[in-house]
Amino acid sequence: MTAGPSAVDQVAFLGKIERLLAEGQFVATYKYALLIALADLSVQHGRDDDSTLDVPIRAIAERFIELYWRQCAPYGSVVGDGDYGVLIQNTGRQASIVGVIHALRHDHGTLARAMRSPAWHRAVTQTTRLIQTMPLWRLQVLRSEMLEFLYEKSPHRGRIRLKRGVAANLRRFHGMIVRLAQGEWLRFVQALPANAPLLGPTSDLGQFLFGAERGALLKIAEPLAEAQSGLCLYCQRPVQAGEIDHFVPWSRYPRDLAHNLVLAHARCNRAKSDLLAAETHLERWLRRNDDRGAAIADAAARVSIVVDLPATLGVARWAYGHEESLRAQTWLQDDALEALTGRWRSLLRS
Secondary structure: OOOOOOHHHHHHHHHHHHHHHHHEOOOEOHHHHHHHHHHHHHHHHOOOOOOOEEEEHHHHHHHHHHHHHHHHOOOOOOOOOOOOOOOOOEOOOOOHHHHHHHHHHHHHOOHHHHHOOHHHHHHHHHHHHHHHHOHHHHOOEEOOOEOOOOEOOOOEOOEEEEOOOHHHHHHHOHHHHHHHHHHHHHHHHHHOHHHHHHHOOOOOHHHHHHOOOHHHHHOOHHHHHHHOOOEOOOOOOEOOOOEEEEOOOOOOOOOOOHHHEEEEOHHHHHHHOOOOEOHHHHHHHHHHHHHHHHHHHHHHHHOOOOOOHHHHHHHHHHHHHHHHHOOOEEEEEOOEEEEOOOHHHHHOOO
């Protein structure tokens, strides 16, 4: 493996991301979604060295649909019948992606059901064309120049190639970049005059646009309890009314993936908070997914939670690798923390 980007290169990369968000010409929210999608896909498929990364545009399209799914639901206290409660995502007429997702939502109701339907392939194809003609070549266009630091603007055989070190930087600074993009996305939607009647004087817009689907998570509590033999994943004591926890914390990778969900005591969940779990818990989590992963997948599909075990494991490898690079502590129990020993690598061997 070659060396990753130098400290100087990392600082320069973040400066260019800041310029992209500050100086880019944004007439729709597509560019924010594209940046988040590239960061997410780098976590799943990239490496921490100075290599390039080929990203299929269809993979970006699938992530686009996931990102916009929540946002295409009616929002606001005045919502009634019809589509007028869907937030506008464009300075002109409504963004085309909303029409694609509206049809999926109407026919299938949930994202997980839509992903299993024949319509999913058509929707991804439509979204792929949209990405190729709109944000893909505009993302790196600033007011005064082309800042082509992420990828070459012309796709080849349905793929773009992230430049050397870009995937590594997107992985290293994933949380920061996603939060920046989400913040700008939120401000963009809030600033559109057409959305003012829906937003009102106070708003939970941030939670609506980017929060977890708590209702769906509650429905998987019982199947998780069965998969864990009625025990909290962390303390291994019986749990009655537990809480759903994201094993790799939501704050680090804000996406609901079935195998990343665990049942835990409220006390354990709060003590762990946004920390990564210690290697002891990692081993137990992996064993649970090996032993009961199929049952978890079946239960998740019934309540429309996305099932993607390879992506879940890829996210875990990234999270533990990043934690080790920072020499950060992992959570063991209560207030007790411990450093990684490196055992996580053999546990998460691909």
